Amino acid sequence: MLDFNKGAGLVPVVIQDNQTLEVLMLGYMNKEAWEKTKQEQRVTFFSRTKNRLWTKGEESGHYLEVVSTSIDCDNDTLLIKVNPVGPTCHTGSRSCFKTNYNQNFIFQLEKIVNDRFINPTEGSYVNRLREKGINKIAQKVGEEAVETVIAALNESETDFVNESSDLVFHLLVLLREKNIPLSRIAENLAERHQN
Structure with a gap:
């Protein structure tokens, strides 16, 4: 079970392409975002800048469809493997990281x-x-x-x-x-x- 207390109610979430295993982005979730993600099978974060729940792709249509989730050994970080619909980064790139x-x-x-x-x-x-x-x-x-x-x-x-x-x-x-x-x-x- 995820421990939201260590990070003041938030846990970091690593998003990974299910097929290529490329790391696409890092975001944060609170309990509500985690529950919504599990229910809809689409990644929802807690946006620290907007101070609200934010489903990736809600404006662009570039959703992150959940394939699997894994909680780390300390129960304070989440890895979500996804099938991305379109580019993940707001710049239009596949990933927010410059990877090969x-x-x-x-x-x-x-x-x-x-x-x-x-x-x-x-x-x-x-x-x-x-x-x-x-x-x-x-x-x-x-x-x-x-x-x-x-x-x-x-x-x-x-x-x-x-x-x-x-x-x-x-x-x-x-x-x-x-x-x-x-x-x-x-x-x-x-x-x-x-x-």
Whole structure:
């Protein structure tokens, strides 16, 4: 149970992207904000400058949809993993912190591929590939794997990086076609590493 007494009625709340694990922002909650967040499954803070409850996105529409919550070992700090709807920072950035988001772009790319499956876009390469069926998608993964091997053995580092990128992209499309999220691959790798 959160201890609101240590911080004069407020606890710090770290907001983390559920998919990329990027830290998006830090805010504060009082008991009322915490209860509202749990009830609505949307993050509400206590704004120290406005001196009132403030649901992130109430004006912009850039809500923070709650996925999970964790209380720290001292019961005085909260970690909330969210699915952000749009940018989190008031400046229009994904995060209020200047972090190296590129290292997590593969998760954003997975979201883009998923969105193409749910909302087909005319002219989208993902949709053209999907229309050809799973055999073609699997074939493209095989072709890109061979091209990656060739680039690793005979071509420049840039060529190797480009072919590796093509391979990962096509693998993401194949994973989505099979309804397997990238997180499941990560979990499997972690389990295999422990054995």
